[in-house]
Amino acid sequence: MSAPEKTENAPNAFPGKFISVEGSEGVGKTTNLQFVQNYLKSRNIAFILTREPGGTPLAEELRNLLLTHREEPVSEDCELLLMFAARAQHLQQVIRPALSEGTWVLSDRFTDATYAYQGGGRSLSSEKIANLEKLVVASTKPDLTLLLDVPVEVGIDRAKGRGALDRFEQEQLDFFERVRRTYLLRAEQEPSRFRVIDAEQPLVEVQQQIQQALDLWFEQIQR
Numbered sequence: 001m002s003a004p005e006k007t008e009n010a011p012n013a014f015p016g017k018f019i020s021v022e023g024s025e026g027v028g029k030t031t032n033l034q035f036v037q038n039y040l041k042s043r044n045i046a047f048i049l050t051r052e053p054g055g056t057p058l059a060e061e062l063r064n065l066l067l068t069h070r071e072e073p074v075s076e077d078c079e080l081l082l083m084f085a086a087r088a089q090h091l092q093q094v095i096r097p098a099l100s101e102g103t104w105v106l107s108d109r110f111t112d113a114t115y116a117y118q119g120g121g122r123s124l125s126s127e128k129i130a131n132l133e134k135l136v137v138a139s140t141k142p143d144l145t146l147l148l149d150v151p152v153e154v155g156i157d158r159a160k161g162r163g164a165l166d167r168f169e170q171e172q173l174d175f176f177e178r179v180r181r182t183y184l185l186r187a188e189q190e191p192s193r194f195r196v197i198d199a200e201q202p203l204v205e206v207q208q209q210i211q212q213a214l215d216l217w218f219e220q221i222q223r
């Protein structure tokens with residue numbers, strides 16, 4: 001995916017909403033995004049599907065820089081700033097224009113991933129990340145975040161089944177334990193935005209949970 005895809009459904013019955021799908025490696029984000037897309041289509045919602053890091057040609061170039069293995073050690077701050085640089089571009093070129101015209105945004109990861117990976121995983125302070133979030137993201141935060149949760153070993157086994165591992169996927173188990181813990185902590189802190197999905201279950205059952213979460217959320221936003 002190099003550029004966001006747009007569906008033909010329009011106009012929307014609701015103002016633009018922003019949904020992110022989060023979780024550690026191999027939890028099933030990309031797989032289940034297909035299900036969420038079909039769900040939105042069935043409700044006649046016009047949306048774009050996008051991802052982070054990435055979502056614009058420049059941001060996808062930054063993604064490649066971030067994921068590529070390299071001899072030179074990557075400073076944690078450099079990694080953090082590249083993530084937010086990509087996000088700034090993504091927000092300006094794709095997310096804000098879509099939302100402002102009422103098109104929904106469905107993103108494979110967003111700022112929660114920075115708290116989980118650079119904060120939890122790399123142990124950067126959450127204050128530092130929050131400052132950058134304030135600067136770059138401001139109020140353009142997801143309305144709903146589906147957090148797919150699986151035990152770390154299960155996610156890594158699933159990711160390995162897909163082939164070569166990128167610069168993050170080759171980290172050690174304790175890195176991913178911190179990532180998972182940080183995601184779950186954020187979900188606890190913001191229960192109105194997050195829905196935690198037990199993604200260890202077989203795919204049909206995961207999708208039943210997602211369907212139920214979306215049904216309930218739609219009831220809330222339609223009220």
Ligand SMILES: Nc1ncnc2c1ncn2[C@@H]1O[C@H](COP(=O)(O)OP(=O)(O)OP(=O)(O)O)[C@@H](O)[C@H]1O
Pocket residue numbers: 023024025026027028029030031032158159161162199200201202203204206
């Ligand atoms: N509930 C499930 N049960 C078993 N296998 C699953 C399940 N969900 C996804 N998978 C498989 O796990 C693998 C990883 O799934 P997917 O690529 O969707 O994860 P991801 O969260 O997008 O990973 P990444 O963080 O690396 O992008 C795929 O081979 C997918 O078919």
Ligand SMILES: [Mg+2]
Pocket residue numbers: 029030031108
């Ligand atoms: Mg994926």
